[in-house]
Amino acid sequence: MGMRFSDYFSLAFRNLLHQRSRSLLAILAIVIGTTSVTIMLALVIGAKDFYFDQFKATGQLEQIIVNPQTGLDFMQSQRAANCESCVKLTNGVANKITSYDHVVGLTGTADVNIFVAVSQDSHQKQAVGTVQSYEPNGVIKHIFLAGGDFTNNSGVGKVIIGQNYADQWGYKDNYKAIIGKEIKLTTNSSFTGEGASLPDPLVQFKRCQAGCQADQIARQQPTVLKATIVGVQSDAGSSIFLPLKWAGKLLKDQRYEITKANQIAYTQAYTTWTARGQLGPEPMPKFTLVADSQLARNGYSTFVVKVDKTGNTDAVARQIRKLGVGATSAKSYIQSQLGVFNIIGFVLAGIGGIALIVAAIGIINTMVMAVLERTREIGVMRAVGARRSTVSRLFTLEASLLGFLGGVFGIAFGYGLISLANIFINTQLAANAILNRNIISLPGWLILTVVGATTVIGMVAGLYPAHRAARLKPVEALRHE
Amino acid sequence: MAKPIIELQKVTRTYRLGSEVIHALNSVSLQINEGEYIAITGASGSGKSTLVNVIGGLDSPNSGTVVVDKHDLSNMHDDKLSVYRNKTIGFVFQSFNLQPNNTIVENVMLPLVLSGVKPEERKKRATEYLNTVGLGSRLDHRPSQLSSGQQQLTAIARALIGQPKILIADEPTGNLDSLRGQEILEILQKINDQGTTLIVVTHDPNTAHLADRILQMSDGRLTELKI
Numbered sequence: 001m002g003m004r005f006s007d008y009f010s011l012a013f014r015n016l017l018h019q020r021s022r023s024l025l026a027i028l029a030i031v032i033g034t035t036s037v038t039i040m041l042a043l044v045i046g047a048k049d050f051y052f053d054q055f056k057a058t059g060q061l062e063q064i065i066v067n068p069q070t071g072l073d074f075m076q077s078q079r080a081a082n083c084e085s086c087v088k089l090t091n092g093v094a095n096k097i098t099s100y101d102h103v104v105g106l107t108g109t110a111d112v113n114i115f116v117a118v119s120q121d122s123h124q125k126q127a128v129g130t131v132q133s134y135e136p137n138g139v140i141k142h143i144f145l146a147g148g149d150f151t152n153n154s155g156v157g158k159v160i161i162g163q164n165y166a167d168q169w170g171y172k173d174n175y176k177a178i179i180g181k182e183i184k185l186t187t188n189s190s191f192t193g194e195g196a197s198l199p200d201p202l203v204q205f206k207r208c209q210a211g212c213q214a215d216q217i218a219r220q221q222p223t224v225l226k227a228t229i230v231g232v233q234s235d236a237g238s239s240i241f242l243p244l245k246w247a248g249k250l251l252k253d254q255r256y257e258i259t260k261a262n263q264i265a266y267t268q269a270y271t272t273w274t275a276r277g278q279l280g281p282e283p284m285p286k287f288t289l290v291a292d293s294q295l296a297r298n299g300y301s302t303f304v305v306k307v308d309k310t311g312n313t314d315a316v317a318r319q320i321r322k323l324g325v326g327a328t329s330a331k332s333y334i335q336s337q338l339g340v341f342n343i344i345g346f347v348l349a350g351i352g353g354i355a356l357i358v359a360a361i362g363i364i365n366t367m368v369m370a371v372l373e374r375t376r377e378i379g380v381m382r383a384v385g386a387r388r389s390t391v392s393r394l395f396t397l398e399a400s401l402l403g404f405l406g407g408v409f410g411i412a413f414g415y416g417l418i419s420l421a422n423i424f425i426n427t428q429l430a431a432n433a434i435l436n437r438n439i440i441s442l443p444g445w446l447i448l449t450v451v452g453a454t455t456v457i458g459m460v461a462g463l464y465p466a467h468r469a470a471r472l473k474p475v476e477a478l479r480h481e
Numbered sequence: 482m483a484k485p486i487i488e489l490q491k492v493t494r495t496y497r498l499g500s501e502v503i504h505a506l507n508s509v510s511l512q513i514n515e516g517e518y519i520a521i522t523g524a525s526g527s528g529k530s531t532l533v534n535v536i537g538g539l540d541s542p543n544s545g546t547v548v549v550d551k552h553d554l555s556n557m558h559d560d561k562l563s564v565y566r567n568k569t570i571g572f573v574f575q576s577f578n579l580q581p582n583n584t585i586v587e588n589v590m591l592p593l594v595l596s597g598v599k600p601e602e603r604k605k606r607a608t609e610y611l612n613t614v615g616l617g618s619r620l621d622h623r624p625s626q627l628s629s630g631q632q633q634l635t636a637i638a639r640a641l642i643g644q645p646k647i648l649i650a651d652e653p654t655g656n657l658d659s660l661r662g663q664e665i666l667e668i669l670q671k672i673n674d675q676g677t678t679l680i681v682v683t684h685d686p687n688t689a690h691l692a693d694r695i696l697q698m699s700d701g702r703l704t705e706l707k708i
């Protein structure tokens with residue numbers, strides 16, 4: 001004895017249908033609340049995922065950035081400058097780190113701040129942004145729009161360019177076409193690394209033998225270096241990357257010097273020459289090209305350390321910090337950044353929550369009205385054998401259905417808006433050649449949670465009206481007009 | 482040998498209106514046997530409806546005992562009382578009390594829906610009962626599409642579908658013209674002939690005289706007119 005499960009549903013449905021306009025209003029309120037909650041949560045989740053994916057695609061989740069300086073965060077540490085009080089990042093330090101557990105790879109990086117302009121064919125010259133170098137051993141990964149990484153570290157004259165350059169040079173729709181093309185990199189005028197054309201020291205020596213003014217000294221001229229493009233990458237628009245070995249060659253201070261022995265030899269020769277009445281050609285000092293490695297002097301800009309699992313980055317970073325250097329993981333950085341998203345998410349969901357509370361009050365109102373209107377009907381049901389609990393369940397179910405339907409339509413509506421937003425965002429992303437698509441996402445668990453929540457809200461809102469309906473006495477309900 | 486099916490002892494039902502206490506039932510004792518046809522008459526406000534509501538489990542007395550078909554209603558839990566209303570009692574009201582949004586057949590099925598009878602089964606039975614009252618062709622009509630007499634016939638079908646032992650009709654002809662009223666009374670008579678105990682509340686002496694016994698209410702007190 002007792003009403004069948006399916007009959008509760010069909011009765012509840014029919015009752016909602018019979019008071020169509022009022023049900024629709026109650027559902028509409030829930031839809032508004034649900035749609036706003038859904039969109040807000042989807043935005044936050046989507047932004048989080050997008051953010052996360054950016055790090056994931058470039059392998060940064062398994063990375064630790066080691067820095068000569070302590071106390072920088074992950075982002076700062078990637079472009080930290082060398083400093084006086086820092087611990088020098090030498091090969092010795094690198095070897096120590098490589099010996100640690102869970103460390104699977106390491107590359108030194110060096111900033112190559114020697115270029116001022118870059119050009120390709122007859123296309124407009126571009127100013128040079130940051131130029132970084134690394135060992136192409138798989139620790140640092142790029143998102144390539146065309147081409148790929150350096151095949152080996154000794155790739156002198158090979159570069160990876162940022163997307164902006166390719167765009168500026170007119171390869172926006174065909175990044176592939178720029179691969180293998182040559183670019184000309186113009187150095188600043190104090191560049192004296194490998195490839196620089198140093199002024200002939202003898203000419204200079206002759207000119208200023210008798211002493212000359214500062215402006216008469218032959219100035220070092222900018223050098224133009226040629227390089228071949230091997231890849232176009234998307235995540236750092238105006239960056240250029242070089243293989244570390246080439247960078248080592250570029251980061252050299254070269255100059256002509258006269259060694260002590262040569263100086264003595266020259267002085268002797270000159271004295272002899274003068275003593276002989278300046279007979280024959282004037283003896284000239286012998287110049288030697290001296291090269292000073294900046295890397296050896298200053299150490300690497302950073303080490304990028306690859307760890308086997310994201311979960312081990314923090315522990316390894318801690319171990320590395322014992323060497324007196326700075327070490328940060330993307331993981332901890334992301335977590336601190338995600339904290340912001342969580343706060344935004346809570347605030348937005350809170351606003352949506354208030355909308356849902358208002359909607360719940362709407363349901364209470366709708367159902368109390370329904371109880372009043374259907375008092376006689378309740379009396380009839382009671383007279384022919386409905387229990388209090390039957391009446392109570394029926395009204396609770398009706399309210400739950402309002403919540404459920406509101407949730408379903410709200411999700412559907414929210415999904416529609418999200419899809420529209422994604423279409424728009426996707427065109428924007430495509431325009432910027434970012435590979436991610438459908439950034440705002442609506443995961444299944446969110447759909448279930450939201451619909452579940454609105455159903456529960458409906459149910460809770462229905463409790464009071466249902467109680468009122470159930471406590472009606474049959475005779476009194478029947479007498480009600 | 483007549484078996485008592487309804488026994489009331491010193492049943493009192495009072496209403497309090499401000500400082501005034503109204504005795505709708507004032508120490509009513511009563512015995513009705515199985516299969517009897519009882520008419521209850523009396524002036525308006527004398528307590529007739531209150532009496533049948535108490536018997537039908539729609540109302541509960543302040544004091545006294547009500548035993549129907551061996552059920553003691555006085556201290557019955559609501560759930561059991563609901564089952565009692567569903568199974569033992571059939572109720573027909575003056576104002577029909579049909580659910581306006583439901584079809585005729587749905588109205589008749591309602592007691593079976595509440596007791597969990599399967600959809601095909603209850604539809605079949607409701608159709609049968611509507612056929613016997615002559616409404617077999619109106620199954621999917623709404624109450625508003627029927628005449629008053631047809632609505633009351635529907636209400637009778639609903640009261641009978643649970644095969645109750647006792648059928649209570651509280652002024653069943655009150656809203657009908659005399660011809661329709663006559664029709665209803667004939668049907669009720671037929672039901673009683675088949676063994677169902679019948680209690681009819683009426684103002685009309687002619688109607689009352691159809692019954693085996695006439696009970697008269699006045700100011701909450703009961704007297705027997707004819708045996």
Ligand SMILES: Nc1ncnc2c1ncn2[C@@H]1O[C@H](COP(=O)(O)OP(=O)(O)OP(=O)(O)O)[C@@H](O)[C@H]1O
Nearest residue numbers: 496503504505523524525526527528529530531532
């Ligand atoms: N809910 C109530 N509150 C107060 N008084 C009530 C209530 N229900 C009934 N009464 C009173 O109880 C008395 C009996 O009422 P009841 O409805 O049983 O009379 P009745 O004989 O059926 O009258 P009628 O012939 O008009 O239907 C009346 O005086 C009525 O006013």
Ligand SMILES: [Mg+2]
Nearest residue numbers: 529530531651
């Ligand atoms: Mg009455």
